[in-house]
Amino acid sequence: SQQGEEDPQALSIQEGENATMNCSYKTSINNLQWYRQNSGRGLVHLILIRSNEREKHSGRLRVTLDTSKKSSSLLITASRAADTASYFCATDLVQGAQKLVFGQGTRLTINP
């Protein structure tokens, strides 16, 4: 079973708009990471937020983490066509082990 659940499963917006994706998880985590995947290719790491952090920024990306609600959100501002991809949140449950548990992902489509 998946630890993370992304919402929505699919999102379609116009270029220039902001895109928000949410991720919920079930058990305590050490950190939460967001990845992007283009058309069944490899995963690209976007941002990592630790369990003691509440918000993190990287360029046009903003990630929040609410450990009390066991949820995270990824905001992409001023979206571009190149942002079209699937976005996954991943949590690590076991410290000292390279084991990430992924959600099912959000398929983001940016329309020109």
Place this chain on the structure above:
Amino acid sequence: KAGVTQTPRYLIKTRGQQVTLSCSPISGHRSVSWYQQTPGQGLQFLFEYFSETQRNKGNFPGRFSGRQFSNSRSEMNVSTLELGDSALYLCASSFTRDTIGNEQFFGPGTRLTVL
């Protein structure tokens, strides 16, 4: 630095055959993890290797195995292939095993199709 490389990129096999996939981590990285991605099950953890030892294993049958060599390169093997093994197999490497603030770098994957 070169990224994580996986070979082959595409593979077609028939049921009952076996397959070996290869992963070369980023130079200096000692931890290698394998994941299976399917439309139905999503991304699932297979196993993790560090210093030539399997450190962690996901919930997969014994037909799935792997190993890591002294140069940190890793291989995974699937024996007696089933149709359901058709998937994208992703390899990820990182410098250490500690996941605190430690990013995993993924390769492009090997697309396995079982006929």
